[in-house]
Amino acid sequence: MVLSALFYKHTIRHGIHPPDNKEDTCGQPIRRFPFAPELVVPLSQHIGAPAIARVKAGQEVIRGEVIAHADGFMSVPIHAPATGVVKAIDLMPTARGPRAPAILIKVYPGDTQEVAHSQQLDLEHLDAGQLIQATQDCGMAGLGGAAFPSHVKFKVPSQHTIHTLVVNGSECEPYLTTDHRVMLEQPERLLSGIRLVRKAVGAERVIIGIEDNKLDAVRVIRARLRPDDPIEVTVIEAKYPQGAEKMLVKSLLGIEIPSAGLPSEVGLMISNTGTLAALGELLPIGQGLIERVVTITGSGVKKPGNYLIPLGTPLRFVLQQLGIKTRRERVILGGPMMGAAVASLDVPITKGTSGVLVFAKDALGQVPHVVMPCIRCGRCLAACPVMLNPSELGLLAGKRQYNIMATRYHLNDCIECGCCSYVCPANIPLVQYFRIAKTINREQALQVA
Amino acid sequence: MDSNRKIEINTSPHIHDNPSVASIMRNVVYALLPVCAYAVYLFGISALALLLVVTGSCLLTEMLYDRLLHRSGSLGDFSTVITGLLLALTLPPGFPLWMGAVAGFIAIALGKALFGGLGCNVFNPALVGRAFVQAAFPVAITTWTPVRATGRFLEFIPSSLAWPFLRPVDTTSWSQQLGIDGFTGATPLALQKFQHIASSNSDLFLGLTAGSAGETSALLILLCGAWLALRKMMDWRISAGVFAGALLVSVPLHYGLDPQVYPGPGFVLLSGGMMLGALFMATDVVGSPLTPRGVWLYGLLIGALTVIIRQFSALNEGIMYAILIANAVAPLIADVTQPRIYGAHKKRRRPAP
Numbered sequence: 092m093v094l095s096a097l098f099y100k101h102t103i104r105h106g107i108h109p110p111d112n113k114e115d116t117c118g119q120p121i122r123r124f125p126f127a128p129e130l131v132v133p134l135s136q137h138i139g140a141p142a143i144a145r146v147k148a149g150q151e152v153i154r155g156e157v158i159a160h161a162d163g164f165m166s167v168p169i170h171a172p173a174t175g176v177v178k179a180i181d182l183m184p185t186a187r188g189p190r191a192p193a194i195l196i197k198v199y200p201g202d203t204q205e206v207a208h209s210q211q212l213d214l215e216h217l218d219a220g221q222l223i224q225a226t227q228d229c230g231m232a233g234l235g236g237a238a239f240p241s242h243v244k245f246k247v248p249s250q251h252t253i254h255t256l257v258v259n260g261s262e263c264e265p266y267l268t269t270d271h272r273v274m275l276e277q278p279e280r281l282l283s284g285i286r287l288v289r290k291a292v293g294a295e296r297v298i299i300g301i302e303d304n305k306l307d308a309v310r311v312i313r314a315r316l317r318p319d320d321p322i323e324v325t326v327i328e329a330k331y332p333q334g335a336e337k338m339l340v341k342s343l344l345g346i347e348i349p350s351a352g353l354p355s356e357v358g359l360m361i362s363n364t365g366t367l368a369a370l371g372e373l374l375p376i377g378q379g380l381i382e383r384v385v386t387i388t389g390s391g392v393k394k395p396g397n398y399l400i401p402l403g404t405p406l407r408f409v410l411q412q413l414g415i416k417t418r419r420e421r422v423i424l425g426g427p428m429m430g431a432a433v434a435s436l437d438v439p440i441t442k443g444t445s446g447v448l449v450f451a452k453d454a455l456g457q458v459p460h461v462v463m464p465c466i467r468c469g470r471c472l473a474a475c476p477v478m479l480n481p482s483e484l485g486l487l488a489g490k491r492q493y494n495i496m497a498t499r500y501h502l503n504d505c506i507e508c509g510c511c512s513y514v515c516p517a518n519i520p521l522v523q524y525f526r527i528a529k530t531i532n533r534e535q536a537l538q539v540a
Numbered sequence: 541m542d543s544n545r546k547i548e549i550n551t552s553p554h555i556h557d558n559p560s561v562a563s564i565m566r567n568v569v570y571a572l573l574p575v576c577a578y579a580v581y582l583f584g585i586s587a588l589a590l591l592l593v594v595t596g597s598c599l600l601t602e603m604l605y606d607r608l609l610h611r612s613g614s615l616g617d618f619s620t621v622i623t624g625l626l627l628a629l630t631l632p633p634g635f636p637l638w639m640g641a642v643a644g645f646i647a648i649a650l651g652k653a654l655f656g657g658l659g660c661n662v663f664n665p666a667l668v669g670r671a672f673v674q675a676a677f678p679v680a681i682t683t684w685t686p687v688r689a690t691g692r693f694l695e696f697i698p699s700s701l702a703w704p705f706l707r708p709v710d711t712t713s714w715s716q717q718l719g720i721d722g723f724t725g726a727t728p729l730a731l732q733k734f735q736h737i738a739s740s741n742s743d744l745f746l747g748l749t750a751g752s753a754g755e756t757s758a759l760l761i762l763l764c765g766a767w768l769a770l771r772k773m774m775d776w777r778i779s780a781g782v783f784a785g786a787l788l789v790s791v792p793l794h795y796g797l798d799p800q801v802y803p804g805p806g807f808v809l810l811s812g813g814m815m816l817g818a819l820f821m822a823t824d825v826v827g828s829p830l831t832p833r834g835v836w837l838y839g840l841l842i843g844a845l846t847v848i849i850r851q852f853s854a855l856n857e858g859i860m861y862a863i864l865i866a867n868a869v870a871p872l873i874a875d876v877t878q879p880r881i882y883g884a885h886k887k888r889r890r891p892a893p
Contacts, residue, residue: 109555265555337882350883420548427554434549450554463561463617464659469775469830478879482830501881509553516561517659523551 101300102328103338105476107510109265109331109428111304116388117268119396121276125412126173126198130403131183132158133193136441137232138239139165144194150177155206155379158194167230167240170379172401173198184435186424186444193439196403212377214287222291222374229373230380230442235259235270235334235363236425238443241370244362245291251355256294257343258285260301260308260364261327263334264426267446269384270364272397274301274308277368278315284371285322292360296321299364300343302329331428332508336361338476350504365445385440387413391420391449400440407436409447416451423448428509463517471511471521477504481511481521488524493531502528559773561658565618567773571764572625572820578760579753583633583685584692586700587753593637595624597644605653619658623647626666626820629754630813630860631673634685634697638704639677643669663867664824667860674860684727684750727751729812729856736800744810751812758810765819774823781839782818783809788840789847801851808847817846817859827867829874837873842866 135141142159152158152171159169175198182190212225227242247253262270274281285297301309303326313324327333327342337348340359348354354361365384373380381402388395393414400409406422423430424444440447471481479501487496496502502525511521580588602620606612614620627647631640647669655661674681685697728739728749743749745759754761768774786808793802808814822828822842829838842862849858 107557109557341882347883350881352883421550421554423552423554425552427552429552430554431552432549432554448554464657466561466564466619466659466826467828467830468564468825469828469835472830472832472879477882479881480831480878483874500878501884504881504883513553513555514557516557516559516564518556518560520551522553526551 101325101342102330103333103342103476105474105478105510106330106332106338107474107513108329109513111265111329112388113266113268113271113304115395116266116386116397117271117305119268119272121272121384121397121399123204124398124400124404124409126202126401127404127408128198128200129178129405130172130175130196130198130401131193131405131437131439132169132172132196132403133183133185133191133439133441134159134169135185135191136169136238136402136443137167138237139167139243141192142166142169144180144192146177146180146194148177148179151175152177152196154202154204155381157379161227164227165240165243167227167232167242168379169194170230170381171196172381172403174202175199183439184437186431186433186438186441188434193403206378206381212375214375219291219293222287225374225377226291226370229370229378231366231370231373232380232442233363234365234369234383234442234445236429236443236445238441241362241366245288245360247292247355247360248353251353252358253292253294253355253360254296254358255344255360256285256289256292256297257340257354257359257361258297258299258364258367259334259336259339259361260299260305261329261334261339262305262364263302263329263331264428264430264446265331266388266448267386267426269386269397269445271305271308273365273368273384274305275311277372278311280371281312281364281368282315282320282322282371283375284367284369286320287370287374288360288362288367289321294360297323298343299324300327300333300339301325302327302333304329332476332506332510335476335506335508337506350501380442383440383442383444385444386446387449388446389423389448389450391416391451402441403439405437405439406433406447409440410436410449415449421448421450423450428513429507462519465517465519468516470514470516474510474514476508476510477501477506479505481525484528485511485519485521485524488521488528493528493535496525496528497532502532505529561619562617564773565622567768567771568622568820569618569625571768571773572622572629574764575629575754575757575761575816576625578757579629579633582687582756583697583753584689585694586685586692586697587633589637589696589700590631590633590635590640590753591625591628594628594631594640594644595621597641598624598627598648601645601648601653605648605657614657617658620648620652622824623652623665623669626754626816627669629816630666630670630752632681632684632751633753634683634699635673636677636680636702637700638702639673639680642676643673645669646672659826661826663864664821664827667821667864670860671864686750687748687756727812727856728807729850732803732807732811733850733856738803738807739811741806741810744807755813755816758815761815761819765815765823768819774819775825775828775835777835778823778828778839778842779818781836782814782822782843782846785840785843785845786814786847787843789844790851793847793851808850812850812857813859814846817863818843821859822863822866827863827870829870829877831874831877831879833879834870834873834877837877838866838870841869841873 140162144159154174156171158171175196178195178197183193223242231241232238509522647665651665651668652661731737769776790808845862846858
């Protein structure tokens with residue numbers, strides 16, 4: 092046991108080590124952002140059914156008030172991020188491209204940061220079901236980037252039991268430091284969120300995985316653990332894409348989540364530190380999610396840092412406040428490996444926005460546009476954390492053999508981390524092909540059904 | 541902040557790792573240059589002319605191919621230069637230059653362009669070229685000249701300048717008139733196979749034996765290959781597999797059967813084209829199976845086949861056909877060695893407490 096502990100390294104096989112570029116922001120404390128004159132609050136900031144607006148144009152809303160309620164279980168409510176007047180409910184640009192309905196709020200000038208609506212909950216006496224209901228009521232969706240409704244995740248399928256809550260503090264995307272700052276500045280909130288969720292999912296123990304480029308956060312959290320907490324902090328090697336659920340579980344515990352299966356099948360629940368810290372803050376006071384910590388950085392930003400930004404703040408306002416160095420740039424929501432480049436600066440900060448990266452035209456090391464033929468060098472195989480064969484998949488995608496990709500080469504196990512495209516010396520847009528192939532396969536399956 | 545500011549859109553990932561196809565290929569060329577320089581030192585201007593003519597012929601053929609396809613730029617990826625240099629290094633230093641030009645043309649035209657260019661070729665193009673001239677010009681390709689001949693930087697080996705389609709000048713008398721003791725016009729492999737005369741390992745190591753232009757100094761090739769492997773521009777597993785495969789077959793033969801007939805491990809690895817083949821030709825990624833277990837299997841197959849061909853066929857060198865055969869089965873190897881993906885077996889193990 093001792094020997095195996097000596098040789099067992101907490102990391103994943105394969106993966107990549109892109110330059111992490113976190114030094115600009117990881118030392119910067121979280122700062123509060125001013126209100127934009129007008130907020131764009133999309134009704135769909137989470138995966139699942141969009142919320143249903145319960146306000147009308149011209150109606151006054153108070154910061155913290157529910158302005159849209161959840162449409163069933165696979166949905167979360169939305170709270171007003173600021174006090175003001177509803178200007179309209181209209182189609183507005185989104186990060187994904189197509190326009191979607193959003194509530195436009197004209198913020199009263201000089202609005203305070205006070206949150207009016209809050210009802211204290213007696214958390215000591217809530218059972219698991221009530222805790223999950225409280226999670227839905229506060230509108231929580233995964234703050235790590237996927238924005239999956241947290242209460243849906245915490246509702247464990249009845250045939251499974253959870254023994255371990257895995258807390259994801261790896262933050263493996265380059266540039267992003269929100270989880271890092273939250274762990275450093277809000278360890279008590281994080282731990283109270285962990286204790287609540289552990290109760291909600293019925294886990295015996297908790298394991299927090301933090302990459303070795305955030306050892307200060309490890310010390311801060313370890314120092315605040317109570318002797319009776321069944322919580323341990325494990326340091327893992329900094330590597331991308333270790334923050335992916337499947338990879339994190341492998342690094343921390345050495346077990347694999349079955350292909351096409353849920354973590355609960357192997358008794359695990361995984362949640363991100365940002366989400367848990369927000370729950371630790373919001374659940375006790377019964378408040379809704381109205382703001383979040385966002386890393387804003389990149390070569391094009393004059394004042395990079397971590398900011399607590401009201402949801403619905405348009406990117407245009409964010410960039411105006413922080414100053415932009417270049418005229419022509421690329422703006423990315425999320426990290427550089429999986430984030431989406433936005434086509435319009437009217438896109439707002441939403442629950443899933445972990446970062447905003449702004450780059451001058453040539454500052455990104457420029458993804459080359461000339462695509463060469465595959466020379467079968469095998470770098471993609473050595474990078475793929477799921478052990479797929481991206482080279483073969485890429486060749487098949489070129490021939491539009493999307494079915495064979497899925498049936499023989501495990502296309503659906505691809506986590507779309509982008510390691511294959513990152514390493515490809517021929518610049519073949521591999522992960523981009525795979526996303527298209529998956530979409531086409533899904534559409535065809537729907538047509539058949 | 542003006543409202544008509546332009547922003548670029550693009551799908552993720554938005555960052556990219558450095559090496560490109562061209563930079564990988566360029567590094568392979570750099571790694572081959574010392575080997576070429578040593579060949580010129582050993583064999584003089586004939587070797588130099590051969591390198592230039594063969595590489596030039598490859599580049600011209602590639603240009604012609606580009607012209608036919610109305611495209612441009614495939615010369616910039618350096619893969620054609622590699623093919624040219626490798627092909628020239630596998631030929632005897634006194635190989636008639638016009639035959640070298642034919643070999644270069646065949647390598648690119650039949651070995652590469654016909655399959656669709658870079659990345660599509662099934663066989664290593666340099667070896668396709670060599671296999672062609674081996675069949676077409678069997679005498680010229682087995683005519684060897686001594687190393688470090690006097691005056692090698694001033695005069696050509698007579699056969700080099702032979703006119704196309706005419707019988708090349710006989711170099712045997714030329715070699716003898718140089719007055720080098722004991723030069724028999726045979727390579728160490730031929731001496732070993734047909735006369736059971738073993739060459740010394742140190743001579744093989746430093747390349748002081750007759751042979752093809754670049755198939756001489758094992759040490760130099762090993763160093764150049766190691767440099768490439770350290771820079772992660774070459775798959776060391778294939779080379780290691782080739783050596784392991786060769787030892788796996790030759791060691792039992794040498795120690796188990798007859799040490800006279802079957803050479804020892806040192807000779808097997810250091811002689812002939814083993815080094816150049818294992819480090820620079822087998823590792824040509826285009827023809828390899830590219831799965832993690834597949835590359836080992838591929839290497840082992842090449843190594844084992846090389847020794848088998850050397851010992852049990854009419855030829856005394858086998859690495860060329862070994863690689864070509866392995867190229868042919870590489871897709872099958874890839875097919876049966878697909879990696880086990882994450883979460884494939886439904887493990888339901890609980891973590892250790």
